[in-house]
Protein backbone atom coordinates (compact mmCIF):
# COMPACT_ATOMS: atom_id res chain seq x y z
CA UNK A 1 0.00 0.00 0.00
CA UNK A 2 1.32 3.45 -0.85
CA UNK A 3 1.16 5.64 2.18
CA UNK A 4 1.00 9.44 2.00
CA UNK A 5 3.65 11.08 4.13
CA UNK A 6 3.64 14.82 4.81
CA UNK A 7 7.14 16.19 5.40
CA UNK A 8 7.13 19.53 7.22
CA UNK A 9 10.57 21.15 7.26
CA UNK A 10 11.84 24.64 6.47
CA UNK A 11 15.25 23.40 5.32
CA UNK A 12 15.10 22.59 1.57
CA UNK A 13 18.01 20.13 1.85
CA UNK A 14 16.29 18.21 4.65
CA UNK A 15 13.03 18.20 2.71
CA UNK A 16 14.75 16.69 -0.31
CA UNK A 17 16.56 14.06 1.75
CA UNK A 18 13.36 13.05 3.51
CA UNK A 19 11.43 13.00 0.24
CA UNK A 20 14.04 10.64 -1.25
CA UNK A 21 13.93 8.39 1.82
CA UNK A 22 10.13 8.28 1.83
CA UNK A 23 9.94 7.49 -1.90
CA UNK A 24 12.69 4.91 -1.69
CA UNK A 25 10.41 2.88 0.58
CA UNK A 26 7.50 3.12 -1.84
CA UNK A 27 5.50 5.92 -0.19
CA UNK A 28 4.31 9.23 -1.64
CA UNK A 29 5.92 12.35 -0.16
CA UNK A 30 4.10 15.67 0.21
CA UNK A 31 6.13 18.71 1.24
CA UNK A 32 5.36 21.74 3.40
CA UNK A 33 7.82 24.51 4.29
CA UNK A 34 6.41 25.28 7.71
CA UNK A 35 3.66 24.45 10.18
CA UNK A 36 1.24 27.02 8.79
CA UNK A 37 1.33 25.56 5.27
CA UNK A 38 0.99 22.06 6.70
CA UNK A 39 -2.09 23.13 8.65
CA UNK A 40 -3.61 24.53 5.48
CA UNK A 41 -3.17 21.13 3.79
CA UNK A 42 -4.88 19.50 6.74
CA UNK A 43 -7.72 22.01 6.80
CA UNK A 44 -8.47 21.19 3.17
CA UNK A 45 -8.39 17.45 3.73
CA UNK A 46 -7.85 16.30 7.33
CA UNK A 47 -7.41 12.61 6.50
CA UNK A 48 -5.18 13.01 3.46
CA UNK A 49 -1.97 11.87 5.15
CA UNK A 50 -1.09 8.63 6.91
CA UNK A 51 1.96 9.99 8.73
CA UNK A 52 3.47 13.43 9.30
CA UNK A 53 7.24 13.95 9.68
CA UNK A 54 7.67 17.26 11.48
CA UNK A 55 10.65 19.49 12.14
CA UNK A 56 10.39 21.28 15.49
CA UNK A 57 12.38 24.46 14.75
CA UNK A 58 10.63 26.37 11.97
CA UNK A 59 9.71 30.01 11.29
CA UNK A 60 6.06 31.18 11.28
CA UNK A 61 4.55 28.20 13.08
CA UNK A 62 7.02 25.85 14.75
CA UNK A 63 6.56 22.14 15.39
CA UNK A 64 5.03 22.51 18.85
CA UNK A 65 2.62 25.16 17.61
CA UNK A 66 1.66 22.87 14.74
CA UNK A 67 1.05 19.93 17.10
CA UNK A 68 -1.14 22.04 19.34
CA UNK A 69 -3.18 23.45 16.45
CA UNK A 70 -3.52 20.01 14.83
CA UNK A 71 -4.70 18.57 18.17
CA UNK A 72 -7.31 21.32 18.47
CA UNK A 73 -8.51 20.48 14.94
CA UNK A 74 -8.95 16.85 16.01
CA UNK A 75 -6.22 15.61 13.64
CA UNK A 76 -4.98 12.26 14.89
CA UNK A 77 -2.49 11.36 12.16
CA UNK A 78 0.68 9.96 13.82
CA UNK A 79 3.42 12.59 13.91
CA UNK A 80 7.15 11.81 13.95
CA UNK A 81 9.12 14.79 15.22
CA UNK A 82 12.70 15.52 14.24
CA UNK A 83 14.92 17.08 16.83
CA UNK A 84 18.52 18.22 17.13
CA UNK A 85 20.97 16.56 19.52
CA UNK A 86 20.23 17.12 23.20
CA UNK A 87 16.76 18.59 22.69
CA UNK A 88 15.12 16.22 25.17
CA UNK A 89 12.98 18.91 26.82
CA UNK A 90 11.40 19.79 23.49
CA UNK A 91 10.92 16.11 22.74
CA UNK A 92 9.09 15.63 26.03
CA UNK A 93 6.89 18.62 25.20
CA UNK A 94 6.25 17.21 21.72
CA UNK A 95 5.36 13.79 23.11
CA UNK A 96 3.07 15.51 25.56
CA UNK A 97 1.41 17.33 22.69
CA UNK A 98 0.69 13.96 21.06
CA UNK A 99 3.72 13.15 18.88
CA UNK A 100 4.06 9.44 18.17
CA UNK A 101 7.83 9.12 17.81
CA UNK A 102 10.95 11.21 17.51
CA UNK A 103 14.14 10.94 15.51
CA UNK A 104 17.38 12.76 16.16
CA UNK A 105 18.93 14.64 13.22
CA UNK A 106 20.72 13.75 11.03
CA UNK A 107 18.37 10.84 10.50
CA UNK A 108 19.28 7.89 8.29
CA UNK A 109 16.81 6.72 5.61
CA UNK A 110 16.55 3.34 7.42
CA UNK A 111 15.67 4.97 10.76
CA UNK A 112 13.00 7.22 9.28
CA UNK A 113 11.60 4.30 7.26
CA UNK A 114 11.37 2.15 10.42
CA UNK A 115 9.64 4.94 12.29
CA UNK A 116 7.19 5.51 9.40
CA UNK A 117 6.45 1.81 9.22
CA UNK A 118 5.71 1.74 12.98
CA UNK A 119 3.53 4.82 12.66
CA UNK A 120 1.61 3.19 9.82
CA UNK A 121 0.84 0.17 12.00
CA UNK A 122 -0.41 2.53 14.67
CA UNK A 123 -2.40 4.46 12.10
CA UNK A 124 -4.28 1.24 11.29
CA UNK A 125 -4.65 -0.27 14.72
CA UNK A 126 -4.84 2.79 16.86
CA UNK A 127 -8.14 4.04 15.53
CA UNK A 128 -9.74 1.17 17.40
CA UNK A 129 -7.62 1.78 20.49
CA UNK A 130 -8.38 5.47 20.55
CA UNK A 131 -12.07 4.78 20.58
CA UNK A 132 -11.62 2.47 23.58
CA UNK A 133 -9.27 4.87 25.37
CA UNK A 134 -11.76 7.65 24.92
CA UNK A 135 -14.40 5.53 26.59
CA UNK A 136 -12.44 4.93 29.75
CA UNK A 137 -14.29 7.67 31.54
CA UNK A 138 -12.77 10.03 34.04
CA UNK A 139 -13.74 8.49 37.33
CA UNK A 140 -10.58 7.60 39.24
CA UNK A 141 -10.44 6.01 42.67
CA UNK A 142 -7.48 5.61 45.01
CA UNK A 143 -7.40 1.95 44.00
CA UNK A 144 -6.51 2.96 40.43
CA UNK A 145 -3.39 4.79 41.53
CA UNK A 146 -0.42 2.47 41.19
CA UNK A 147 1.88 2.94 44.15
CA UNK A 148 4.57 0.74 45.58
CA UNK A 149 7.18 3.20 46.80
CA UNK A 150 7.04 4.57 50.36
CA UNK A 151 6.96 8.08 48.88
CA UNK A 152 3.84 7.36 46.86
CA UNK A 153 2.14 5.43 49.67
CA UNK A 154 2.60 8.53 51.79
CA UNK A 155 1.07 10.70 49.06
CA UNK A 156 -1.96 8.38 48.90
CA UNK A 157 -2.30 8.41 52.66
CA UNK A 158 -2.29 12.24 52.75
CA UNK A 159 -4.70 12.45 49.81
CA UNK A 160 -7.10 9.99 51.44
CA UNK A 161 -7.12 12.12 54.56
CA UNK A 162 -7.71 15.25 52.51
CA UNK A 163 -10.65 13.51 50.81
CA UNK A 164 -12.43 13.26 54.17
CA UNK A 165 -12.90 17.03 54.38
CA UNK A 166 -13.26 20.08 52.17
CA UNK A 167 -9.84 21.42 53.00
CA UNK A 168 -8.16 23.26 50.06
CA UNK A 169 -5.35 21.12 48.67
CA UNK A 170 -2.33 22.10 46.59
CA UNK A 171 -0.67 19.30 44.63
CA UNK A 172 2.92 20.06 43.73
CA UNK A 173 4.99 18.09 41.26
CA UNK A 174 6.53 18.00 37.82
CA UNK A 175 4.43 17.60 34.72
CA UNK A 176 3.05 14.06 34.32
CA UNK A 177 3.57 12.85 37.92
CA UNK A 178 -0.13 12.25 38.46
CA UNK A 179 -1.44 15.47 40.03
CA UNK A 180 -4.74 15.39 38.17
CA UNK A 181 -5.17 11.71 38.93
CA UNK A 182 -4.76 12.37 42.66
CA UNK A 183 -7.13 15.34 42.44
CA UNK A 184 -9.79 13.10 40.85
CA UNK A 185 -9.27 10.43 43.47
CA UNK A 186 -9.69 13.04 46.22
CA UNK A 187 -13.00 14.05 44.69
CA UNK A 188 -14.12 10.44 44.20
CA UNK A 189 -13.11 9.50 47.76
CA UNK A 190 -15.10 12.25 49.46
CA UNK A 191 -18.70 13.29 49.97
CA UNK A 192 -18.70 15.25 46.67
CA UNK A 193 -18.07 12.07 44.66
CA UNK A 194 -21.27 12.30 42.66
CA UNK A 195 -20.90 16.05 42.04
CA UNK A 196 -19.10 17.76 39.13
CA UNK A 197 -15.31 17.71 38.86
CA UNK A 198 -14.32 20.66 36.70
CA UNK A 199 -10.76 21.26 35.54
CA UNK A 200 -9.24 24.53 34.42
CA UNK A 201 -5.72 24.75 33.05
CA UNK A 202 -4.86 28.28 34.16
CA UNK A 203 -1.69 28.25 32.04
CA UNK A 204 -3.54 27.49 28.82
CA UNK A 205 -6.07 30.35 28.89
CA UNK A 206 -5.08 33.74 27.39
CA UNK A 207 -4.60 36.10 30.35
CA UNK A 208 -7.40 38.45 29.23
CA UNK A 209 -9.86 35.54 29.25
CA UNK A 210 -9.03 33.93 32.62
CA UNK A 211 -11.52 35.95 34.63
CA UNK A 212 -14.35 35.26 32.22
CA UNK A 213 -13.49 31.55 32.04
CA UNK A 214 -13.39 31.20 35.83
CA UNK A 215 -16.30 33.43 36.82
CA UNK A 216 -18.37 33.66 33.62
CA UNK A 217 -19.70 36.77 31.86
CA UNK A 218 -23.01 38.32 30.95
CA UNK A 219 -23.99 38.96 27.35
CA UNK A 220 -22.47 42.28 26.24
CA UNK A 221 -20.08 42.46 29.21
CA UNK A 222 -17.25 43.32 26.81
CA UNK A 223 -16.87 43.61 23.06
CA UNK A 224 -17.12 40.09 21.65
CA UNK A 225 -19.30 38.80 24.52
CA UNK A 226 -22.20 37.96 22.23
CA UNK A 227 -23.59 35.27 24.54
CA UNK A 228 -23.85 34.78 28.29
CA UNK A 229 -21.13 32.42 29.48
CA UNK A 230 -21.30 30.23 32.59
CA UNK A 231 -17.95 30.21 34.43
CA UNK A 232 -16.11 27.22 35.81
CA UNK A 233 -16.94 28.15 39.42
CA UNK A 234 -20.65 27.93 38.68
CA UNK A 235 -20.19 24.71 36.69
CA UNK A 236 -18.37 23.21 39.67
CA UNK A 237 -20.96 24.38 42.23
CA UNK A 238 -21.44 21.60 44.79
CA UNK A 239 -18.40 19.74 43.49
CA UNK A 240 -14.68 20.28 42.97
CA UNK A 241 -12.77 22.80 40.89
CA UNK A 242 -9.31 21.59 39.85
CA UNK A 243 -7.12 24.59 39.09
CA UNK A 244 -4.17 23.21 37.16
CA UNK A 245 -1.01 25.33 36.71
CA UNK A 246 -2.25 27.72 39.42
CA UNK A 247 1.14 29.46 39.39
CA UNK A 248 0.30 30.87 35.94
CA UNK A 249 -2.75 32.81 37.14
CA UNK A 250 -2.45 36.59 36.44
CA UNK A 251 -2.15 38.75 39.57
CA UNK A 252 -5.42 40.65 38.98
CA UNK A 253 -7.37 37.38 38.76
CA UNK A 254 -5.62 36.16 41.90
CA UNK A 255 -7.38 38.96 43.85
CA UNK A 256 -10.76 37.75 42.62
CA UNK A 257 -9.91 34.15 43.33
CA UNK A 258 -8.98 35.17 46.88
CA UNK A 259 -12.45 36.63 47.38
CA UNK A 260 -14.07 33.50 46.00
CA UNK A 261 -12.06 31.38 48.43
CA UNK A 262 -12.52 33.66 51.43
CA UNK A 263 -16.19 34.51 51.05
CA UNK A 264 -17.46 31.68 48.88
CA UNK A 265 -18.81 34.15 46.32
CA UNK A 266 -17.88 35.22 42.82
CA UNK A 267 -18.66 38.18 40.62
CA UNK A 268 -19.76 37.28 37.12
CA UNK A 269 -18.13 39.71 34.66
CA UNK A 270 -20.67 42.39 33.73
CA UNK A 271 -23.30 41.24 36.25
CA UNK A 272 -22.58 43.94 38.82
CA UNK A 273 -23.45 41.63 41.73
CA UNK A 274 -21.97 38.63 43.49
CA UNK A 275 -23.18 35.04 43.57
CA UNK A 276 -22.64 32.40 46.26
CA UNK A 277 -20.87 29.20 45.22
CA UNK A 278 -19.98 26.05 47.11
CA UNK A 279 -16.81 24.77 45.53
CA UNK A 280 -14.01 22.59 46.85
CA UNK A 281 -10.67 23.77 45.46
CA UNK A 282 -7.83 21.47 44.52
CA UNK A 283 -4.96 23.31 42.86
CA UNK A 284 -1.88 21.98 41.14
CA UNK A 285 1.42 23.48 40.18
CA UNK A 286 4.71 22.40 38.71
CA UNK A 287 6.31 25.63 39.93
CA UNK A 288 7.73 26.27 43.36
CA UNK A 289 4.83 28.44 44.61
CA UNK A 290 6.68 29.91 47.57
CA UNK A 291 9.39 31.01 45.14
CA UNK A 292 6.64 32.64 43.03
CA UNK A 293 5.45 34.46 46.18
CA UNK A 294 8.99 35.67 46.89
CA UNK A 295 9.33 36.87 43.32
CA UNK A 296 6.05 38.83 43.67
CA UNK A 297 4.26 36.77 41.01
CA UNK A 298 1.89 35.03 43.39
CA UNK A 299 -0.08 36.72 46.19
CA UNK A 300 1.01 35.62 49.62
CA UNK A 301 -2.52 35.81 51.09
CA UNK A 302 -3.86 33.59 48.30
CA UNK A 303 -0.93 31.21 48.76
CA UNK A 304 -1.85 30.64 52.40
CA UNK A 305 -5.55 30.30 51.59
CA UNK A 306 -5.00 27.66 48.91
CA UNK A 307 -2.04 25.87 50.38
CA UNK A 308 -3.72 24.67 53.58
CA UNK A 309 -2.95 21.06 52.76
CA UNK A 310 0.07 20.74 50.45
CA UNK A 311 0.91 17.38 48.92
CA UNK A 312 4.13 16.97 46.96
CA UNK A 313 4.15 14.20 44.38
CA UNK A 314 7.74 13.17 43.70
CA UNK A 315 9.12 12.79 40.19
CA UNK A 316 9.13 9.21 38.91
CA UNK A 317 12.95 9.09 38.98
CA UNK A 318 12.74 9.63 42.77
CA UNK A 319 10.50 6.59 43.25
CA UNK A 320 11.81 4.05 40.83
CA UNK A 321 10.17 1.20 42.71
CA UNK A 322 6.90 2.29 41.12
CA UNK A 323 8.19 1.79 37.58
CA UNK A 324 7.86 -2.03 37.27
CA UNK A 325 4.36 -1.89 38.75
CA UNK A 326 3.27 0.92 36.48
CA UNK A 327 4.80 -0.85 33.50
CA UNK A 328 2.86 -4.05 34.26
CA UNK A 329 -0.42 -2.25 34.91
CA UNK A 330 -0.17 -0.18 31.73
CA UNK A 331 0.81 -3.24 29.68
CA UNK A 332 -2.16 -5.16 30.99
CA UNK A 333 -4.50 -2.25 30.37
CA UNK A 334 -3.31 -1.54 26.83
CA UNK A 335 -3.33 -5.26 25.98
CA UNK A 336 -6.99 -5.23 27.00
CA UNK A 337 -7.72 -2.08 25.05
CA UNK A 338 -5.98 -3.61 22.01
CA UNK A 339 -8.19 -6.66 22.47
CA UNK A 340 -5.15 -8.94 22.49
CA UNK A 341 -6.10 -12.51 23.18
CA UNK A 342 -3.53 -12.75 26.00
CA UNK A 343 -2.14 -9.80 27.90
CA UNK A 344 1.50 -9.17 27.05
CA UNK A 345 4.14 -9.73 29.71
CA UNK A 346 6.87 -7.27 30.49
CA UNK A 347 10.16 -9.13 30.30
CA UNK A 348 12.98 -8.54 32.80
CA UNK A 349 15.11 -6.82 30.16
CA UNK A 350 12.37 -4.28 29.48
CA UNK A 351 11.74 -3.77 33.20
CA UNK A 352 15.41 -3.18 33.87
CA UNK A 353 15.65 -0.70 31.01
CA UNK A 354 12.49 1.17 31.98
CA UNK A 355 13.66 1.38 35.58
CA UNK A 356 17.11 2.60 34.66
CA UNK A 357 15.68 5.51 32.65
CA UNK A 358 14.96 8.82 34.36
CA UNK A 359 11.61 9.70 32.70
CA UNK A 360 11.73 13.50 32.44
CA UNK A 361 8.07 13.39 31.32
CA UNK A 362 7.24 11.17 34.30
CA UNK A 363 4.33 8.73 34.28
CA UNK A 364 2.71 10.24 31.21
CA UNK A 365 5.87 9.52 29.23
CA UNK A 366 6.08 5.97 30.60
CA UNK A 367 2.42 5.39 29.80
CA UNK A 368 2.92 6.60 26.22
CA UNK A 369 6.05 4.48 25.78
CA UNK A 370 4.20 1.36 26.92
CA UNK A 371 1.22 2.19 24.77
CA UNK A 372 3.40 2.39 21.67
CA UNK A 373 5.29 -0.75 22.63
CA UNK A 374 2.05 -2.73 23.11
CA UNK A 375 0.62 -1.49 19.82
CA UNK A 376 3.77 -2.45 17.94
CA UNK A 377 4.76 -5.62 19.83
CA UNK A 378 5.27 -8.73 17.75
CA UNK A 379 5.71 -11.40 20.44
CA UNK A 380 4.01 -12.30 23.74
CA UNK A 381 6.52 -10.36 25.83
CA UNK A 382 7.77 -6.78 25.78
CA UNK A 383 11.55 -6.72 25.70
CA UNK A 384 14.10 -3.92 25.76
CA UNK A 385 13.96 -3.96 21.94
CA UNK A 386 10.41 -2.64 22.16
CA UNK A 387 11.72 0.61 23.68
CA UNK A 388 14.37 1.75 21.19
CA UNK A 389 14.12 5.43 22.07
CA UNK A 390 14.64 4.77 25.75
CA UNK A 391 17.54 2.40 25.09
CA UNK A 392 19.14 5.01 22.82
CA UNK A 393 19.21 7.43 25.72
CA UNK A 394 21.04 5.11 28.10
CA UNK A 395 24.02 4.10 25.96
CA UNK A 396 25.84 2.40 28.84
CA UNK A 397 22.77 0.43 29.88
CA UNK A 398 23.84 -3.01 30.98
CA UNK A 399 21.94 -5.74 29.23
CA UNK A 400 19.88 -7.77 31.69
CA UNK A 401 21.23 -10.92 30.13
CA UNK A 402 24.47 -10.03 31.91
CA UNK A 403 22.66 -9.15 35.10
CA UNK A 404 20.94 -12.50 35.07
CA UNK A 405 24.13 -14.31 35.96
CA UNK A 406 23.03 -15.47 39.40
CA UNK A 407 25.80 -15.28 41.95
CA UNK A 408 27.83 -12.68 40.07
CA UNK A 409 29.55 -10.45 42.63
CA UNK A 410 27.98 -7.03 42.91
CA UNK A 411 30.20 -4.33 41.57
CA UNK A 412 28.85 -1.00 42.71
CA UNK A 413 31.27 0.91 40.46
CA UNK A 414 29.64 -0.57 37.37
CA UNK A 415 26.26 0.99 37.90
CA UNK A 416 25.81 4.71 37.51
CA UNK A 417 23.15 6.48 39.53
CA UNK A 418 20.39 6.02 36.99
CA UNK A 419 21.00 2.29 36.83
CA UNK A 420 20.86 2.00 40.56
CA UNK A 421 17.13 1.35 40.91
CA UNK A 422 15.98 -1.80 39.24
CA UNK A 423 19.32 -3.13 38.11
CA UNK A 424 20.62 -3.11 41.68
CA UNK A 425 17.36 -4.46 43.09
CA UNK A 426 17.40 -7.16 40.44
CA UNK A 427 20.93 -8.25 41.24
CA UNK A 428 20.30 -8.08 44.95
CA UNK A 429 17.11 -10.09 44.80
CA UNK A 430 18.90 -12.72 42.74
CA UNK A 431 21.74 -12.86 45.19
CA UNK A 432 19.29 -13.04 48.11
CA UNK A 433 17.30 -15.69 46.32
CA UNK A 434 20.39 -17.75 45.75
CA UNK A 435 21.26 -17.39 49.42
CA UNK A 436 17.83 -18.23 50.69
CA UNK A 437 17.36 -21.13 48.30
CA UNK A 438 20.82 -22.31 47.44
CA UNK A 439 19.58 -25.37 45.60
CA UNK A 440 17.49 -23.26 43.27
CA UNK A 441 20.12 -21.00 41.92
CA UNK A 442 18.56 -20.92 38.42
CA UNK A 443 16.66 -17.92 37.13
CA UNK A 444 14.65 -16.31 39.92
CA UNK A 445 11.31 -16.64 38.24
CA UNK A 446 11.38 -20.42 38.05
CA UNK A 447 10.02 -22.75 40.68
CA UNK A 448 11.82 -26.04 40.38
CA UNK A 449 9.74 -29.20 40.77
CA UNK A 450 12.42 -31.66 41.85
CA UNK A 451 14.87 -31.52 44.74
CA UNK A 452 18.60 -32.27 44.77
CA UNK A 453 17.92 -36.03 44.91
CA UNK A 454 15.79 -35.83 41.77
CA UNK A 455 12.53 -36.52 43.64
CA UNK A 456 9.40 -34.36 43.27
CA UNK A 457 9.33 -31.67 45.96
CA UNK A 458 6.67 -31.45 48.65
CA UNK A 459 3.66 -29.36 47.69
CA UNK A 460 4.03 -27.30 50.88
CA UNK A 461 7.64 -26.40 50.01
CA UNK A 462 6.66 -25.23 46.56
CA UNK A 463 3.72 -23.29 47.99
CA UNK A 464 5.99 -21.61 50.53
CA UNK A 465 8.44 -20.63 47.82
CA UNK A 466 5.69 -19.26 45.60
CA UNK A 467 4.26 -17.16 48.45
CA UNK A 468 7.71 -15.77 49.27
CA UNK A 469 8.21 -14.96 45.60
CA UNK A 470 4.80 -13.29 45.29
CA UNK A 471 5.44 -11.14 48.38
CA UNK A 472 8.72 -9.97 46.92
CA UNK A 473 7.22 -9.53 43.46
CA UNK A 474 4.30 -7.38 44.65
CA UNK A 475 6.43 -5.66 47.28
CA UNK A 476 4.39 -6.87 50.21
CA UNK A 477 1.02 -5.56 48.96
CA UNK A 478 -1.06 -8.18 50.70
CA UNK A 479 -4.34 -7.73 48.90
CA UNK A 480 -2.58 -7.91 45.54
CA UNK A 481 -0.59 -11.00 46.61
CA UNK A 482 -3.75 -12.75 47.79
CA UNK A 483 -5.65 -11.82 44.64
CA UNK A 484 -2.89 -12.97 42.31
CA UNK A 485 -2.46 -16.24 44.21
CA UNK A 486 -6.22 -16.74 44.06
CA UNK A 487 -6.70 -17.03 47.83
CA UNK A 488 -8.40 -14.85 50.44
CA UNK A 489 -6.40 -12.45 52.61
CA UNK A 490 -7.13 -14.43 55.78
CA UNK A 491 -5.87 -17.62 54.10
CA UNK A 492 -2.74 -15.76 53.07
CA UNK A 493 -2.13 -14.56 56.64
CA UNK A 494 -2.65 -18.11 57.96
CA UNK A 495 -0.14 -19.48 55.48
CA UNK A 496 2.40 -16.78 56.38
CA UNK A 497 2.06 -17.85 59.99
CA UNK A 498 2.31 -21.55 59.11
CA UNK A 499 5.46 -21.07 57.06
CA UNK A 500 6.95 -18.44 59.40
CA UNK A 501 7.21 -15.88 56.61
CA UNK A 502 7.78 -12.24 57.52
CA UNK A 503 5.81 -10.25 54.88
CA UNK A 504 8.25 -7.34 55.21
CA UNK A 505 11.21 -9.58 54.58
CA UNK A 506 9.81 -12.52 52.62
CA UNK A 507 13.14 -14.07 51.73
CA UNK A 508 14.27 -14.32 55.34
CA UNK A 509 14.22 -17.89 56.58
CA UNK A 510 12.18 -18.49 59.76
CA UNK A 511 14.36 -18.69 62.88
Ligand SMILES: Nc1ncnc2c1ncn2[C@@H]1O[C@H](COP(=O)(O)OP(=O)(O)OP(=O)(O)O)[C@@H](O)[C@H]1O
Pocket residue numbers: 144145146147173174175176177178179180181182244284286326363364367
Ligand atom coordinates in the same frame (compact mmCIF):
# COMPACT_ATOMS: atom_id res chain seq x y z
N1 LIG B 1 0.17 6.47 40.11
C1 LIG B 1 -0.38 6.33 38.89
N2 LIG B 1 -0.92 5.15 38.53
C2 LIG B 1 -1.44 4.99 37.29
N3 LIG B 1 -1.48 5.94 36.35
C3 LIG B 1 -0.96 7.14 36.66
C4 LIG B 1 -0.39 7.40 37.95
N4 LIG B 1 0.03 8.67 37.98
C5 LIG B 1 -0.24 9.19 36.77
N5 LIG B 1 -0.85 8.29 35.98
C6 LIG B 1 -1.25 8.48 34.56
O1 LIG B 1 -0.25 9.32 33.99
C7 LIG B 1 -0.83 10.31 33.15
C8 LIG B 1 -0.41 11.69 33.66
O2 LIG B 1 -1.03 11.93 34.91
P1 LIG B 1 -1.71 13.33 35.28
O3 LIG B 1 -2.37 13.95 34.11
O4 LIG B 1 -2.51 13.14 36.50
O5 LIG B 1 -0.36 14.16 35.60
P2 LIG B 1 -0.20 15.69 35.99
O6 LIG B 1 0.84 15.75 37.05
O7 LIG B 1 -1.53 16.30 36.32
O8 LIG B 1 0.38 16.28 34.64
P3 LIG B 1 0.40 17.83 34.13
O9 LIG B 1 1.10 18.62 35.18
O10 LIG B 1 1.20 17.74 32.87
O11 LIG B 1 -1.02 18.22 33.92
C9 LIG B 1 -2.32 10.09 33.19
O12 LIG B 1 -2.70 9.31 32.06
C10 LIG B 1 -2.55 9.29 34.46
O13 LIG B 1 -3.67 8.45 34.31
